[in-house]
Amino acid sequence: MKAFENFAKGIIKENPVLVLLLGTCPTLAVTTSVSNAFGMGAAATAVLLGSNVAISALRKVIPDKVRIPSYIVIIAAFVTIVEMVMHAFVPGLYDALGVFLSLIVVNCIILGRAEMYASKNGVGASALDALGMGIGFTLALLAMSTIREVFGAGSWMGMSIPFVSEYTVPILKEAPGGFFVFGCLIALVNKFGSHKPKKEFTCEGCPSFGLCGGKCSVNDGGSGEESEAV
Amino acid sequence: MKNDGIKSIIVLGSICLVVAILLSSINYVTAPIIAQSADSAVKESLKKVLPDATDFEEMDLPDGSPETVTGVYKDKGGSGYAVTLSTSSSYSQSPLTFTLGVGTDGKITAVEITNYAETKDFGSYPQSFVGSDSALAGVDEDLATGATYSATAFKNAVSDAVSVLITLGGVNEGEKTEEQITEEIMVASLPGAVDSNGKIRLTETDVKIEGVTSAFKADNGVGYIFIGEYNGSKLICAVSASGGVAVYDMDANVVPDVDSAFVENMRLAADFSAIVEKDAQAVANVLSDGDMLENIEINDHFGVVTGAYKSGEKYYFVAHPFGYSDTMTITVAVENGVISTFRNSGELIQKSEYYEGFELDEKAYVEGIIGKTEETLTDEVVLISGATITANAVKTSIGDVFKVYKEVSAK
Numbered sequence: 015m016k017a018f019e020n021f022a023k024g025i026i027k028e029n030p031v032l033v034l035l036l037g038t039c040p041t042l043a044v045t046t047s048v049s050n051a052f053g054m055g056a057a058a059t060a061v062l063l064g065s066n067v068a069i070s071a072l073r074k075v076i077p078d079k080v081r082i083p084s085y086i087v088i089i090a091a092f093v094t095i096v097e098m099v100m101h102a103f104v105p106g107l108y109d110a111l112g113v114f115l116s117l118i119v120v121n122c123i124i125l126g127r128a129e130m131y132a133s134k135n136g137v138g139a140s141a142l143d144a145l146g147m148g149i150g151f152t153l154a155l156l157a158m159s160t161i162r163e164v165f166g167a168g169s170w171m172g173m174s175i176p177f178v179s180e181y182t183v184p185i186l187k188e189a190p191g192g193f194f195v196f197g198c199l200i201a202l203v204n205k206f207g208s209h210k211p212k213k214e215f216t217c218e219g220c221p222s223f224g225l226c227g228g229k230c231s232v233n234d235g236g237s238g239e240e241s242e243a244v
Numbered sequence: 245m246k247n248d249g250i251k252s253i254i255v256l257g258s259i260c261l262v263v264a265i266l267l268s269s270i271n272y273v274t275a276p277i278i279a280q281s282a283d284s285a286v287k288e289s290l291k292k293v294l295p296d297a298t299d300f301e302e303m304d305l306p307d308g309s310p311e312t313v314t315g316v317y318k319d320k321g322g323s324g325y326a327v328t329l330s331t332s333s334s335y336s337q338s339p340l341t342f343t344l345g346v347g348t349d350g351k352i353t354a355v356e357i358t359n360y361a362e363t364k365d366f367g368s369y370p371q372s373f374v375g376s377d378s379a380l381a382g383v384d385e386d387l388a389t390g391a392t393y394s395a396t397a398f399k400n401a402v403s404d405a406v407s408v409l410i411t412l413g414g415v416n417e418g419e420k421t422e423e424q425i426t427e428e429i430m431v432a433s434l435p436g437a438v439d440s441n442g443k444i445r446l447t448e449t450d451v452k453i454e455g456v457t458s459a460f461k462a463d464n465g466v467g468y469i470f471i472g473e474y475n476g477s478k479l480i481c482a483v484s485a486s487g488g489v490a491v492y493d494m495d496a497n498v499v500p501d502v503d504s505a506f507v508e509n510m511r512l513a514a515d516f517s518a519i520v521e522k523d524a525q526a527v528a529n530v531l532s533d534g535d536m537l538e539n540i541e542i543n544d545h546f547g548v549v550t551g552a553y554k555s556g557e558k559y560y561f562v563a564h565p566f567g568y569s570d571t572m573t574i575t576v577a578v579e580n581g582v583i584s585t586f587r588n589s590g591e592l593i594q595k596s597e598y599y600e601g602f603e604l605d606e607k608a609y610v611e612g613i614i615g616k617t618e619e620t621l622t623d624e625v626v627l628i629s630g631a632t633i634t635a636n637a638v639k640t641s642i643g644d645v646f647k648v649y650k651e652v653s654a655k
Contacts, residue, residue, distance in 0.1 A: 072259075080252040084259050091263040095270050102274040105281050 024146030031154035032203040036122040040114045042192040048171045051159035053107040055152025057096050062144040064092040069132040070140035085128045093118045161195050162186045290326040293345030293354040306411045310404040325414050327405040331397045344405050350377040350415035379420040429496050433482035436548040437462035439566040440636040451513045464564045464571040468514040483514040485550035486542035523551030523562040526575045530585050547644035561645045565637035574641045578649045586613045618646040
């Protein structure tokens, strides 16, 4: 049961895009079409799964001082693998995703999960966490891209939809439309989501927490609530 | 503490090593597939332009082939050739790539665009090449309005492709139509009526002269072109506003012994009263008080300069090149080989010509031209970023002015 909860939390309760607000850049960029969104979601999930498993397996070996460089090397390796495989087997999708594929390396979701979860938990739990988060990311992208493609271009997965295609709202395909849909989806999830984000969203979730122990927020006159939460 | 540092180095180094081995082994597997898929993308475009082809054989490109031609493929079944091309339009960063199918008769059978990144759609322009041979007759340049740079680059690339095939002995040179030959001679005989895209801009006029079948007036008023018959052969006669007359035959050779009455009739039929009046007005606008003006005759000039005047040591010239949307009237004064006045009637550049973000300080631009000689007036001085057509018009005008200046000042 705990395993299922571990897996399911990323889908709605702690959805990386709509609740934790991570990975916003690719979310806005690739959600102009459903096929691109699906490709990006699948690529990010594969990287997330690979890096979470590898980091979790190596968590006791990697010294604290070099953990961030080590995580980045591991994540970059998986991104490059996904890139090479995609270039070889799905060249159309590889061309469509362009630079955003390489930018998965700096996607906050991947590094965030490595630091917050995989480095502290076992391989199985980390794999489930990665799958849940990856699916949550993909579903958020699919929801956003469906709205943008259907109402912005009058099609879904490139297939034209009768009637709707005659009354499109082209701004939805542009950046302002992306922000608008993104905002609406966040509002919906906040309204109907059963739980607020957990305290991983606080100071403890910061990649530098291990070094400063939450002192920075006190010194900077930062949020007292966050310090107490730590 | 020291051990921690060493451990960190060993762990990070080992991770990097494992990652490097992993990536190189995956690259070993995927690289041939990626190369194969790029190759099959090319093959696919070959198949699209020559659907009846059985198998393709890549041919060696001859030495000195243009860079635009990236590959020539021959159908082993003998249906024709496919040429892959890549050209830069200098408008867009991304190259324009396409594949051309050419039949054994030298005629273009199909055009397949594989990459096109200009903002304005090409429309049906590329397809207008289908059916033409190396002479490129029947190409409709009006179909590419708004994508001029790419259209020119495209046409040049097609010419390159066909010329490489001719060099390889694959196809024979195509015959130019009479219409094409006539246009080429018209361009050569009256260059002043040619716009910055290399197209001659004429309007047919109704002139009744014995032996003349059609008459055209240049849209910028710099001359007339008459097409007629003399002693049973077709002739093309250019009459320029500055008084020059030249007669060509259909081999583009000058015909010297044409009946003077026939030529005189054409000279009289060419009405230049409007441009003469415009020139006098343009010069009057730049004259200082009390300057006495003398009209100078120019011999055999067919460029954009239509009028020349002299006041003391100063020579005034008026030119009418094609601007961005209208004919310009540029007045240039030259004194001892140095430009002393440069003026365009009205605003030099229309706002609509600029790309967004560009704007010219016209006063500084004109000041940059004044004081220059033919040698010191470089392309950098004339260049206007974001307004190429106007810059070309200025360059043509000043070039023609110096040509005429040399002739009249030597007298």
